[in-house]
Amino acid sequence: MDYILPYAVNCIDNIQVKEEKNKKRGCAGMNKAFITAVIFLVISASLTGCYDSREIEELAYVMTIGIDKGVTDKLRLTVQFSTMSGPTAAAGGGMGGGGGNGGSQDGGEQDGYTAITMDVPSFFTGIDMINTIVPRKLNFMHTKALVFSEEMAREGIGDYIAPIVRYREIRRTIHVIVCKGSAADFIKENKPFIGTTLSKTMEIMMEGPYDTGFFPHVTLYDIYNNMKSTYRQPVAILGTVNDFKSFKEEGPPWGSGFKTGGDYYAGELPRKGGNKLELFGCAVFNGDKMVGELSGHETRIMMIGRGEFTKGTFTIKDPKKPDLIVPIEVYQEIKPKIKIRFEKDKPVIHLRVFLEGEILAVQSRINYETVGLKPLLEKSLERHIKSELDRLIQKGKDMNIDLLEFGRTAVSHFDTIQEWERFNWLRQFEKAEIYTDVEFALRRTGGLIKSSPIMTREGKK
């Protein structure tokens, strides 16, 4: 309707001019007042509001959608939305939860947010069923995440993603999470953490891949396209509720060795306190079925191989004092170079990865900052990344999943879609012979340009 107003103004001017002409021509001129009245009547009627407008207070904005296998019906649908009552009023206000026919009831208030879980035959019927017990209409325009239980993901999510993708309210930019355990329980623990807004908490949490690389940035757009792609297969963010059982209060102290920091799967981080929700690693799919999972560290390596890694801290052994560590911030400025050739039907792949980094600490205080010792550290990290890449590629081949998405390069060797589909990259990948090469350059040494020894009575340490 935006164009009507300027038109109306133009139209009236035009009518004036034309009426003059009409009078000169002796034609019956149009009744200016009548036309003007009609135009303004129609415009004012239409400007009072869109035909199907809905006011904000008439809607319940769903933040998270959870899908589990149902008990009394096919699906167990969970929706989490704002009660618009604010954290302080949450205890007494808000909409509360409700139960449905045959569904489980969970009206747990969560500082201005609530979640409703219901057993339903399909996603859309489920929305209608939930709408009957919520004195607002559920709206999905601001939904941030879609959560599938692992059980559901292993059986195949294609049937459930298709209607969601078709639905106009849900944007394809929402994140897709596969959670260990029930999606309903996962959503129950999805609370605002630092601040009071859940949407902001979720948005910032989802930016994690750009800072750490421990889980991928996966949206509905990615997973749906990759599910139907002939080039590659999808992954999803792996999440769970950490019950803090991995944190051991007591026990013998850890020895001199160390873990990389990412050698955990979601839910295994040895921690206590903070948000119980944990996103770590990723779920690997063949089409729409989950076939495996990657730890946080493997996910990082996968992202490095794909060229999607932004930055993250890697901890490696000190080359000269292996019982000590050197944390290095690694970033990927240059995309990996992939060369593929075919020996008959066997793809031979050469992957060359370029990384850059900055020293964060040197426990041994050995001067790796010097031109002479710097290559030692660089080679050490190169070897580490290369061995991890090779290990990941082997893991992918064992699952017959092209984790590093070599299909994106391989497709350029085929002229037509028929040839490409006949070759079936997703199947042929297991035959691939893959060679990796890593180049790492230490660009900066942080705030120190030299590590001086600590002086004690006994001398330099």
Next chain:
Amino acid sequence: MIQQGKFGIHEAVSLVTIIIVTKVFFTSPALLIQFTGTANWYATLISAGTALFGFTFIYLLLKDYPGRNLIEIFEIVLGRYIGFIFSGIFSLWFIFIAAAFLREFAEVLRVYVLPLSPLSFIIGMFVFGTTILSFMGLESIVRFAKLSSPVIFIGYISVQFLSWENYEFHRIFPIYGYGIKTTLLHGIARSSAYGEAVILAVFAGSLQGVQHIKKAGYAAIFISGLLISSALLSFTLVFPYTTAQEITSLMYQMTRLIDYGRFVQRLDPIFFFIWNIGTFIAITALFYTGVNIYCHMFRIQDIKPVLIPSNIVLFAAAMIPKDMPIIIMGYVQGTRQYGWIIYFLMPLIVLIISRLRKKKIKKGAVQV
């Protein structure tokens, strides 16, 4: 003869380009991807090339009859009765594609934006707008097209530019799509996507001579070809060919994917702006062309009394199709696949007859 007013090359190019390019907002790109796969973005350049070739026939015809428009030439060459039939086909065609376009727009609008509004309300409000603009005449339509063209152009390019984050170069492969032969055949057959340049020949009297029509026609088809190709290339880079062919409005879906952090996202309004204005101009111009030809056919000197009844016909025609699949797979696909017969073959037939008759007359004159 209906007084249409005069306009220049810029206005003409703007109008024809908007009419042609607006198709890219709807279901046509998905259909093209369905047939040509990853080759869609250059298949449309083949269509544009074919349309340029087809437009040459129209230009030659106009050149043979300076000062005459296409409808008058039909009558001169084919006689009153056959010329009347040819003009009638043209008139019906333009009203038909305006109605089909309007219904396609209303359906897509209902799918994405106004799911609760009745179709009659959406189409009715739109027809109200086309009635007002039609009343203001061709000159106003054309000048409005020129006025809107920079805004539409900036919006159109911005959406493609901002989709950069989702571009993946590998999606352009396999470069020949479903094969060169398929691409060529579909590219040539779908030249009708650029056929609306024929409007310039219908309103030949409003432009400053045949050379202006030639320049405007070629420029409009060339610019439209580049704009449509760039949009299709963007779609190809954002969506794999397997999912691109499923999506109702690729441009809208691509706009919804723009997400540069928490501040630059949800840019759908840019899309709606260019979508609504562009479609409004396109439908009004197509409809006005149809009614104008009708008036020529029946020697009606004043188009205005015909406009309101014709707009009611437009409304009714847009309401006729039963459902969206009929619109997409029937009307849209049909007009793209066979529209070249109307746009280019009919003028070519007239050109051949005209040249043969002239040759015969010349021969006869020599013999005498």
